[in-house]
Amino acid sequence: MIKPVPVNEPLLNGNEINYLMECIKSGWVSSEGPFVKQFEQEMADYVGRKYAVAVCNGTAALELAVAALNLEQGSEIILPAFTIISCAAAIIRRGCIPVLVDSDPVTWNLDVGQIEKKITSKTKAIMVVHIYGLPVEMDPVLQLAEKYGLKVIEDASEAIGQTYKGKFCGSMGDISTFSFYPNKHITTGEGGMVLTDSEELAQCCASMRNLCFNPKNRFSHEELGYNFRMTNLQAAVGLAQLERIDDIIQRKRTTGKHYTALLSDIRGFQLPLEFNNYADNIYWVYGIVLKDEVPFDANEMIRRLEQKHIGTRPFFWPMHEQPIFRQKGLFSKEFYPVAERLARRGFYIPSGLALTAEQRVLVADALKTIMGGKDVQ
Numbered sequence: 001m002i003k004p005v006p007v008n009e010p011l012l013n014g015n016e017i018n019y020l021m022e023c024i025k026s027g028w029v030s031s032e033g034p035f036v037k038q039f040e041q042e043m044a045d046y047v048g049r050k051y052a053v054a055v056c057n058g059t060a061a062l063e064l065a066v067a068a069l070n071l072e073q074g075s076e077i078i079l080p081a082f083t084i085i086s087c088a089a090a091i092i093r094r095g096c097i098p099v100l101v102d103s104d105p106v107t108w109n110l111d112v113g114q115i116e117k118k119i120t121s122k123t124k125a126i127m128v129v130h131i132y133g134l135p136v137e138m139d140p141v142l143q144l145a146e147k148y149g150l151k152v153i154e155d156a157s158e159a160i161g162q163t164y165k166g167k168f169c170g171s172m173g174d175i176s177t178f179s180f181y182p183n184k185h186i187t188t189g190e191g192g193m194v195l196t197d198s199e200e201l202a203q204c205c206a207s208m209r210n211l212c213f214n215p216k217n218r219f220s221h222e223e224l225g226y227n228f229r230m231t232n233l234q235a236a237v238g239l240a241q242l243e244r245i246d247d248i249i250q251r252k253r254t255t256g257k258h259y260t261a262l263l264s265d266i267r268g269f270q271l272p273l274e275f276n277n278y279a280d281n282i283y284w285v286y287g288i289v290l291k292d293e294v295p296f297d298a299n300e301m302i303r304r305l306e307q308k309h310i311g312t313r314p315f316f317w318p319m320h321e322q323p324i325f326r327q328k329g330l331f332s333k334e335f336y337p338v339a340e341r342l343a344r345r346g347f348y349i350p351s352g353l354a355l356t357a358e359q360r361v362l363v364a365d366a367l368k369t370i371m372g373g374k375d376v377q
């Protein structure tokens, strides 16, 4: 019987259990507990931002980030076509219009050279998303934002601990977001955070996270908020994870480099870049793109890996090809060939923090067999 290799297994081997015990023993389980503020403070310090607002997931963090900017209805926000639905959904739910940009075929991040031609008089913000382990090339984005007076929303969910030219991801936008889903570098089970240096944006997010309770007359509301609060239990786990962030990043990089060593002689694979001129890959997930010469697509690869009990996931499906957005009349007759190709040819292999070197060899063996080469051992 072959032991399956799961696509993601988190590692909870530090103070998680101790801090959770403290919650249980003290009775502090809700969002009022002390770990929430402590986790916010430590994330803000780590990333180098003034304010942090912990929320229940990364999607909620994006909703608050867009809402806090308080843009006029019909404002346009530029974002990559190749991303998770949460980004576009947050824009649409606030009555703004998502405007898409294609990706760079090598880094898989939004192609910053294509932003300027999408800017109109209605453009109010750029939402950058650091994808799969390499950051977005931020300097040109920040220059455009300055030139046209645009806000920058930075989705750093996949880039906790990553840097761009030495600056932490999540420290560069006007407002930035993180997710602590179990496949992210730090997990709280479910969780997210908004970070900013603006007191006004932070207060707005904090109020909206908590139903916009009125400080003077609690149950009389001047605005509609959400309950997006993070619990003390979640923050306890997050704090323990954050203590080990350096080790976590080291593990991710070790995994990425090991996979590259095992897979680089397979013809037909485009592997992630180990580094470029502004960052070292942090390998949020280890993604692979099938070159054109491979006679089958990512779905077929995923099916074959499943037969070998190897967990995989496809890449994101681009925003302009989402049935729900097409139904709303968005993005009709728009084409983003790089994003379309990544969606059809890209998949990722087991990349969780608990993954062992032996498991990576098993995964590489399976891939070599599928690709018709020799097994690695």
Ligand SMILES: *Cc1c(COP(=O)(O)O)cnc(C)c1O
Residues within 6 Å of the ligand: 057, 058, 059, 060, 083, 084, 086, 087, 129, 130, 155, 157, 158, 179, 180, 181, 190, 191, 192
């Ligand atoms: C995971 C992720 C999110 C959403 O986070 P959840 O906590 O799952 O809601 C948003 N953006 C990006 C880029 C992500 O990878």
